[in-house]
Amino acid sequence: MRFLVAVAFLVLSFTAPSLAVQPEEVLKDPVLEKRARDLSTELRCLVCQNQSIDDSDAPLAKDLRILLRERLVAGDSDEQAKSYLVNRFGEFVLLRPVFALHTVFLWFGPFVLLGLGIIFLFRQKKRKPKTKAENQLSEIEQSQLKELLDGQKN
Amino acid sequence: MITETGHFVLILALVLAIFQTIVPMYGAAKNDARLMATAQTAAITQFLLVSIAFGALMHGYLVSDFTIKNVYANSHSAKPLIYKISGVWANHEGSLLLWVLILTMFGAAVAVFSGNLPPTLKARVLAVQGSVASAFLGFILFTSNPFERLNPAPIEGTGMNPMLQDPALAIHPPLLYAGYVGLSVAFSFAVAALIEGKVDAAWARWVRPWTLAAWMFLTVGISLGSWWAYYELGWGGWWFWDPVENASFMPWLVATALLHSAIVVEKRNALKVWTILLAILAFSLSLLGTFLVRSGVLTSVHAFANDPERGVFILAILVFFVGGSLSLYAWRATSLKAGGIFAPLSREGSLVLNNLFLAVAAFAVLTGTLFPLVYESFTGGKISVGAPFFNMVFGILIVPLLLLLPVGPFLSWKRANGLAAIKRLWIAGLAVVATIVTVFVLKADGPWAAPIGMGIAVWLIAGSLSEMAERTKFLRSPFMTFWARLKGLPGASIGMTLAHLGMGVTVIGIVAITAWKQERILVMKPSESINFAGTQVTFVSEIAGQGPNYSAETGRFDVTVDGKFVTSLYSEKRIFQPSGTPTTEVGIHPFWSGDLYVVMGDAVKTGGRTVRLYFNPFAPLIWFGSLIMFIGGMISLLDRRYRVGAPKKAKKPTLQAAE
Numbered sequence: 001m002r003f004l005v006a007v008a009f010l011v012l013s014f015t016a017p018s019l020a021v022q023p024e025e026v027l028k029d030p031v032l033e034k035r036a037r038d039l040s041t042e043l044r045c046l047v048c049q050n051q052s053i054d055d056s057d058a059p060l061a062k063d064l065r066i067l068l069r070e071r072l073v074a075g076d077s078d079e080q081a082k083s084y085l086v087n088r089f090g091e092f093v094l095l096r097p098v099f100a101l102h103t104v105f106l107w108f109g110p111f112v113l114l115g116l117g118i119i120f121l122f123r124q125k126k127r128k129p130k131t132k133a134e135n136q137l138s139e140i141e142q143s144q145l146k147e148l149l150d151g152q153k154n
Numbered sequence: 155m156i157t158e159t160g161h162f163v164l165i166l167a168l169v170l171a172i173f174q175t176i177v178p179m180y181g182a183a184k185n186d187a188r189l190m191a192t193a194q195t196a197a198i199t200q201f202l203l204v205s206i207a208f209g210a211l212m213h214g215y216l217v218s219d220f221t222i223k224n225v226y227a228n229s230h231s232a233k234p235l236i237y238k239i240s241g242v243w244a245n246h247e248g249s250l251l252l253w254v255l256i257l258t259m260f261g262a263a264v265a266v267f268s269g270n271l272p273p274t275l276k277a278r279v280l281a282v283q284g285s286v287a288s289a290f291l292g293f294i295l296f297t298s299n300p301f302e303r304l305n306p307a308p309i310e311g312t313g314m315n316p317m318l319q320d321p322a323l324a325i326h327p328p329l330l331y332a333g334y335v336g337l338s339v340a341f342s343f344a345v346a347a348l349i350e351g352k353v354d355a356a357w358a359r360w361v362r363p364w365t366l367a368a369w370m371f372l373t374v375g376i377s378l379g380s381w382w383a384y385y386e387l388g389w390g391g392w393w394f395w396d397p398v399e400n401a402s403f404m405p406w407l408v409a410t411a412l413l414h415s416a417i418v419v420e421k422r423n424a425l426k427v428w429t430i431l432l433a434i435l436a437f438s439l440s441l442l443g444t445f446l447v448r449s450g451v452l453t454s455v456h457a458f459a460n461d462p463e464r465g466v467f468i469l470a471i472l473v474f475f476v477g478g479s480l481s482l483y484a485w486r487a488t489s490l491k492a493g494g495i496f497a498p499l500s501r502e503g504s505l506v507l508n509n510l511f512l513a514v515a516a517f518a519v520l521t522g523t524l525f526p527l528v529y530e531s532f533t534g535g536k537i538s539v540g541a542p543f544f545n546m547v548f549g550i551l552i553v554p555l556l557l558l559l560p561v562g563p564f565l566s567w568k569r570a571n572g573l574a575a576i577k578r579l580w581i582a583g584l585a586v587v588a589t590i591v592t593v594f595v596l597k598a599d600g601p602w603a604a605p606i607g608m609g610i611a612v613w614l615i616a617g618s619l620s621e622m623a624e625r626t627k628f629l630r631s632p633f634m635t636f637w638a639r640l641k642g643l644p645g646a647s648i649g650m651t652l653a654h655l656g657m658g659v660t661v662i663g664i665v666a667i668t669a670w671k672q673e674r675i676l677v678m679k680p681s682e683s684i685n686f687a688g689t690q691v692t693f694v695s696e697i698a699g700q701g702p703n704y705s706a707e708t709g710r711f712d713v714t715v716d717g718k719f720v721t722s723l724y725s726e727k728r729i730f731q732p733s734g735t736p737t738t739e740v741g742i743h744p745f746w747s748g749d750l751y752v753v754m755g756d757a758v759k760t761g762g763r764t765v766r767l768y769f770n771p772f773a774p775l776i777w778f779g780s781l782i783m784f785i786g787g788m789i790s791l792l793d794r795r796y797r798v799g800a801p802k803k804a805k806k807p808t809l810q811a812a813e
Contacts, residue, residue, distance in 0.1 A: 020389060023677050023764055044538045050396045052540065055389055095540025097525075106525045106539065110518035110547060117510045121498070140272060 020057050020065075027069055036069050039078055043068070043085060044095050052095055064093075157222055160210025161301035164251075167203040167258070168291040170196055174284030178277035182349075190277035194265040197280050200287065201255075201262035208242075208255045211300050215242050221307040224248060224300045230313040230732060232703040240324030241314045246448065246464075247300035249327060253444070254290045256328070256335045261287065264339060264364075271360060278346035279339075286338050289471045297464045316704070316730035316737045322382040330375030330402055334440040336368025337409060341437035344430045345479055348486040353426040358419035361433065363791055365416060369409045370787035376402050377780035388738045388753050390671065390768040392776055395544040400523045401443030404516045408436040411512035414505045422494035422502055422567060427487045428509065434483060438476040439516070445472050451527065497569040504562035511555040518547045556610050556661065559654060560617020564624070578624060582616035600669055607665030614658030622651045649790025653783045660779030666748070666772035673769075679762035687769035689750060690714045694722070696754070696763065704728040706739075709754035709763060713743060725754035749773045 021040075027033040040054035045061035053061040053068070064085070071081040085093050097103045174196035181189025211224070215238045220226040228245040229238060237244075243252040261283040268276055294300070317323075343361045347353045379399070384392040393399065412432040418425040445451070449465035496502040522539045529537050560582060564575035576583075589612040593605040623629070625647065626639040674686050678693040685691075694710040711723040723741030730737065741752040748771035755764035 021675055023675050023758075026675060042540075042542050044540060050394060050538075050540060055391065055394075090536065092536040092538055095538050096542035096546070097537055097539055102529070102533070103525075103537075106521055106543075107547075109521050110514050110551065113517055114510065114514045114551070117514065121506060121510070 020053075020055050020061065022062070025062070025065055025069065027073065032069075032072050035078060036065070036072055039068060039072075039081060040065060042095050043082075044093050046089060046093060156210050156213050157219070157301050157303070160207040161299070163203045163210075164207040164291065164295060164301070167200050167207065167254075168288060168295060170200045170203065171284045171287040171291055174200065175281050175288055177281075178284075179281040182274040182277040182281070185274065187273060190273050193277045193280035193284075197258070197261040197265040197283065200284075201258040204251075204255050204258045204291075208251055211248060211251060212239065212242050215239065218311065220309070220311050221303050221305070222300075223302040223304045226304055226308050226311050228314050229311040230703060231310060232731070233314065233319070234702050236321065236324055237314060237319045240318070240327075243327050244314055244318045247294065247298045249331075250290065250294050250298055250448070251300055252328060253331050253335060254287060254294065256331050257283070257287055257290065257338060260336055260339050260364075264342075268360065275343075275346055275350060275357075278349055279342045282342035282345045283338065286342075286475065289474070293464075293467050293471065297467050310732070313703070313730065313732050316728070316733065316735050317386065319730075320382060320386055322378050323386075326375060326378045326382060329371050329378060333368050333370075333372030333375050333409075334402070334405060334443065336364060336371055337405060337433075337437040337440050339364040340368070340409075340412060340433040341479070344433035345482060347430060347490075348479075348482050351486060351489045353419065353430060353490050355420050355423055358416045358429070362413070362416045362420065365409060365412050365433075365436075366787055366791050369406070369413055370784050370791070372402065372406045372409060373780050373787065374784045376406060377777050377784075381777045384773070385740050385742060386737075388740050389766075390667075390673070390751055390770055392667070392773070395522070395541045397523050398447055400519050400544075401439075401446045404519050404523075405436055405439040405443060407512050407516035407519070408432055408439055411509045411516075412436050414508050414512075418502050418505050422496065424494040424496060424502055425506070425509075426490050430487060430490065431483060432509070432513075434476075434479045435513075438472075438479070439520075441472050441475055445469060446523075494568070496567070499565070499572050500570045501562065501565045501567045503570075504558065504565050507558060508555065508562065511551060515548060515551045515555075518551060519544065522547070553610065556614060556657070559657070560613060560621070563618075563621045563650065563654075579617055579620055582613060582620045585616040586610075586613045597670065604665060604669035607669065608662065611658045611661035611665060614661060615655050618651045618654040618658065622648075645793030646790045649786040649788075649793070652786030652789065654786075656779045656782030656784075656786060658779070659775050659782055660777075663772050663775030663777075663779060667770050667776070670771045671768065674767040676765055676767075677758050677760075677762045678765045682762070684767070686767045687750065688715065689720070691723075691750075691752065691767060693763070693765060701728065704730040704737075707754075709741075709752075709765075711741060711752050711754075711765075713750060723750070723752045725752050727754065727756075744774055747771055 021037070027036060037054060041052045043053045043064065045051045045053045045056035045058050045064070047058055047060050048056045051058075051061070053064045068081055068085070071084055076084065082094070091098065097106060099107055174193060178190050178193035178196075181187070181192070211222075213219075214222045214225045215229055216235075218225065218229060218231040218238070220229075224245065224247050228248070229241045233241065241248075243249040261280060264276075264279060264283065268279075271279070340361050343357065343364070347357055376399075379402070380392050383394065384390065412429065415425050415429040415432055419429050445465075445468045449468050451465060494502070522544055525539050526537050529535060560579060561572075561575055564570075564578055565572070586609045590605045590609040593600075593608045597604060622640075622643075625643060626636050628636050672687050674684070676684065678684065680693055680695050683690055683692040690713070692712045692714070694712050696707055696709045699706045699708055706726045706728045708724050708726045711725065713720045713723060721743050723743055724739070725741040726739035728737050728739065729735070738753060738755075741754075743750045748769055751768035751770055753766040753768075755766065757763055
């Protein structure tokens with residue numbers, strides 16, 4: 001059921017993509033509004049597929065945008081506003097996962113692979129490659145070669 | 155009757171594909187020329203059969219035959235002709251049929267154009283192609299039959315997702331699939347080579363054009379998708395790191411790496427084991443992409459199918475081909491070792507680094523895409539990995555690659571003089587410094603990374619041109635000498651320059667739109683004006699209208715610059731029949747400096763409309779750059795060395811033996 005609701009929201013949010021942030025939501029203070037917009041791009045619209053609350057026009061995204069602005073107006077720092085939302089909605093709300101033990105693989109996996117790759121390359125280069133005669137021709141190729149050479153003689 | 159014929163020939167195609175998998179493979183093992191020769195006929199016939207099946211389904215769409223369940227569920231008699239055609243592949247069953255059509259087309263192309271392949275290799279390549287076709291034909295016939303009938307027949311169809319009723323999106327799937335599926339040829343060559351136990355320069359020369367073709371289709375397919383998202387989704391974004399986008403981007407990254415490593419195999423007979431692995435990985439990622447999109451495991455707008463039975467079937471296909479080929483690789487790859495020696499600082503060395511960064515970048519995208527799935531299935535917890543993560547990690551990995559890119563072509567094979575290469579890039583270096591300073595001065599308040607980003611873009615463009623200037627002795631010799639040298643440049647070399655240059659052009663667009671995009675959200679009443687990004691935009695009027703299968707409210711916006719009329723932009727809200735789903739059409743005017751982008755939103759209670767204005771500086775360059783890459787690929791593909799390089803005579807012994 002939850003899935004169906006999600007799909008319903010998804011359909012709505014994707015087919016009416018026109019406007020996310022509405023004029024009446026915009027804060028008067030441009031600095032605060034800029035912070036709100038930047039933070040919005042990092043927060044997930046929970047019922048959408050891979051859309052930030054900044055991009056989505058699902059009703060929930062609107063509620064979250066307003067909630068976020070309320071927190072900022074109340075004087076929260078960016079981090080405080082984020083953790084306020086995480087406490088309520090869980091880590092799922094963050095589009096940029098936290099650095100923590102359970103996300104180590106995600107954050108460092110690629111860089112560990114890069115490091116291993118570089119180490120491997122340097123070790124590989126030091127060892128002299130064993131060159132094996134591998135340019136042997138197959139029987140058919142040999143017959144073709146013979147044919148070619150014979151052809152040239154004639 | 156036509157529909158049943160389609161169904162019937164599809165079954166025939168499956169039987170033939172199974173034959174094509176087994177018989178030539180056995181023939182190659184026994185060195186039986188007659189059995190091997192069946193592969194060619196089978197591949198061509200199979201393509202014809204699938205074409206007939208595809209044509210039968212297309213016919214159903216064209217005449218709106220709603221006795222076919224697939225047509226009923228995805229079409230509507232009032233739809234414009236082009237979307238009746240594209241409707242064939244805008245759904246699960248039809249798009250799989252298109253997948254197989256392109257697969258068999260590539261198979262037939264290999265059969266026709268590879269006359270000079272050694273017969274055993276050719277038989278094995280086609281047999282592997284046949285195995286992929288068997289799996290997917292089986293998938294279609296057993297779980298996703300597009301020819302299923304309905305009784306009683308409905309009067310009218312339910313229509314096609316209005317979002318997909320767009321010219322760019324009509325041709326996006328065929329292009330993307332041509333890319334995905336084109337990589338199957340590289341895969342088949344890799345598997346066949348593993349079975350043969352032999353990889354050499356000739357092998358690389360045969361594989362490269364196929365990989366290049368697939369890469370070109372992927373490039374243009376991805377780019378079209380991104381362009382579509384830009385003008386259709388209506389918030390000016392062009393890349394969202396959506397799992398579906400990632401699914402096509404990962405094969406692109408690996409195919410790019412494969413193109414480069416195949417050069418090393420061809421020229422220097424080195425990196426063979428790695429190249430085989432890349433060929434396997436590139437197609438495996440294509441299969442993974444198909445799985446992710448088709449199984450509905452990631453629910454998003456592209457995931458039409460939500461049937462677990464299908465998911466399991468595709469997963470089985472994925473496990474069989476990826477697992478099977480990697481096992482074969484583990485077992486046989488060691489027999490391939492040997493090859494040219496090279497110093498770390500050399501053309502080969504630079505291509506190895508290129509491969510490392512591209513492969514790791516693909517791995518990062520893969521990790522980010524699958525992490526939420528894996529995390530949830532192990533811990534039950536939900537986690538999001540979105541654009542901020544990808545931008546950061548992918549950015550860190552791709553910048554060094556872009557910085558090294560112009561240097562590579564200046565390095566000589568085997569052992570290079572790095573200092574000499576850098577010296578030859580001094581003009582490009584100067585251009586970079588000039589760019590950084592200029593951008594910094596002009597956009598002093600802009601993000602600090604923007605001048606650096608522009609510097610990288612200019613580095614790519616100027617670096618690529620420097621390489622071409624060096625080869626043609628531009629300005630260092632009389633014009634006629636330069637002209638003669640330019641005309642004498644091999645297609646592959648011009649192609650490389652263009653592809654690298656195109657990358658630079660794309661980077662300009664990406665940096666500019668990221669750093670300097672302007673946005674304005676407001677309520678406008680008719681005849682109201684606003685000054686925005688150096689233009690004056692007037693909301694003239696809104697008119698209600700009627701399209702072929704939708705009703706629309708059209709807002710007209712007049713744009714003036716310094717009092718002079720420039721253009722009228724129209725932004726539309728459409729309500730599609732019969733589903734009643736709304737879509738938005740954006741009004742875009744391309745200035746030289748970028749796109750003015752106008753979106754009309756909903757009516758406001760107090761009167762007027764919400765309006766969103768964007769100015770996206772240099773945005774078209776993102777797609778223009780990929781077009782240049784595509785053209786580069788095309789010129790490289792036409793390089794006559796690919797056609798006359800390998801000896802033509804190879805056909806003869808096969809034929810003689812066959813008689």
